Amino acid sequence: MTEPRVCILYTGGTIGMRRTSQGFAPASGYLAQQMAGLAEFKNPALPDYDILEFDPLLDSSNMTPADWLKIARRIEAEYDRFTGFVVIHGTDTMAYTASALAFLLDGLNKPVVLTGSQIPLCEVRSDAVENLITALLIAGNYPVPEVCLYFGGRLLRGCRSTKVSASGLSAFDSPNYPLLGTAGIDLQMNWGAILPPPPESSRLVIENTCYPLVGVLKLFPGIQAWMAASFLRPPLQAAVLEAFGVGSAPDHDAALIAAFAQADAQGIVILDVTQCRQGLVNLGSYSTSAPLLNAGVVGGLDLTTEAALTKLFYLFGRGYTSQQVKAQLQTNLRGELTPARPAWQRHSGA
Numbered sequence: 001m002t003e004p005r006v007c008i009l010y011t012g013g014t015i016g017m018r019r020t021s022q023g024f025a026p027a028s029g030y031l032a033q034q035m036a037g038l039a040e041f042k043n044p045a046l047p048d049y050d051i052l053e054f055d056p057l058l059d060s061s062n063m064t065p066a067d068w069l070k071i072a073r074r075i076e077a078e079y080d081r082f083t084g085f086v087v088i089h090g091t092d093t094m095a096y097t098a099s100a101l102a103f104l105l106d107g108l109n110k111p112v113v114l115t116g117s118q119i120p121l122c123e124v125r126s127d128a129v130e131n132l133i134t135a136l137l138i139a140g141n142y143p144v145p146e147v148c149l150y151f152g153g154r155l156l157r158g159c160r161s162t163k164v165s166a167s168g169l170s171a172f173d174s175p176n177y178p179l180l181g182t183a184g185i186d187l188q189m190n191w192g193a194i195l196p197p198p199p200e201s202s203r204l205v206i207e208n209t210c211y212p213l214v215g216v217l218k219l220f221p222g223i224q225a226w227m228a229a230s231f232l233r234p235p236l237q238a239a240v241l242e243a244f245g246v247g248s249a250p251d252h253d254a255a256l257i258a259a260f261a262q263a264d265a266q267g268i269v270i271l272d273v274t275q276c277r278q279g280l281v282n283l284g285s286y287s288t289s290a291p292l293l294n295a296g297v298v299g300g301l302d303l304t305t306e307a308a309l310t311k312l313f314y315l316f317g318r319g320y321t322s323q324q325v326k327a328q329l330q331t332n333l334r335g336e337l338t339p340a341r342p343a344w345q346r347h348s349g350a
């Protein structure tokens with residue numbers, strides 16, 4: 001491939017919506033028509049691009065795991081024809097899709113940049129043009145071999161991203177990992193934080209063949225054992241447990257802990273992440289989290305909820321058993337977590 005060429009996969013979201021009597025809604029062909037009317041998108045400094053529009057276009061609140069796989073398979077189908085990919089997506093669940101794609105696209109060696117906007121492109125004041133232009137430039141010109149998310153001047157690792165603002169134009173953050181790049185006067189890539197390319201011999205493969213049933217359970221003061229037990233039962237295969245602080249749960253409630261142990265005995269994997277924006281889970285560091293370890297719960301270190309959920313989806317989707325899934329959860333597969341340091345390093349501060 002000599003000249004860069006980018007594939008834009010347009011899945012929906014605010015960026016391409018138009019005003020209707022029911023409020024903003026996506027409309028087929030409308031985004032491409034808007035882009036064709038703007039001089040910015042004809043600038044020769046931009047890489048050439050093709051727009052592949054999904055049907056139906058979705059508000060990302062309606063995205064499901066089947067859509068994650070649909071996007072991944074489309075990237076696989078177009079992989080050899082393009083230098084990089086821009087996935088236009090609604091902001092509401094963009095961090096989930098970015099995390100899912102990071103796991104699904106095994107052996108990825110090209111940039112896949114998710115972007116969108118908080119204000120539609122058709123509005124006079126919009127963040128759409130800058131987000132889309134910069135995402136195109138990154139996908140066409142920078143050999144970033146990973147799934148990332150570009151929004152509001154910041155390039156984030158997809159499986160570290162989370163939506164932090166419903167109304168601000170800097171809507172995403174990567175609380176436990178440095179930015180992969182910033183777009184100020186210059187586009188500056190933080191190459192030291194970007195994954196190395198996969199081995200020459202590796203090829204893009206998507207191993208997922210099924211749709212495992214995974215979910216999220218958030219702890220709150222006063223949660224009852226029966227609430228947890230009614231969620232944690234087959235056919236559920238795994239749950240992300242959003243716990244307090246460094247992973248704690250109310251250990252005074254023996255029935256609640258028993259509900260976790262009972263789920264584990266049924267092969268339901270429970271992955272403990274923190275409700276805090278920043279920091280990591282360390283099960284056993286408080287007496288309120290030690291019983292979770294005995295109940296079979298696995299500590300999720302500094303995984304976001306989005307990455308934890310999609311990692312469980314990915315691993316069970318490959319047909320792994322509960323034990324095989326558990327063995328992979330604290331292993332860094334795509335840069336989604338910071339591996340635990342050995343105890344001697346933590347104590348010496350090394």
Ligand code: ASP
Pocket residue numbers: 012013014015058059060061089090091092093116117118119
């Ligand atoms: N509801 C929209 C969506 O996620 C919000 C957005 O795109 O900003 O599709």
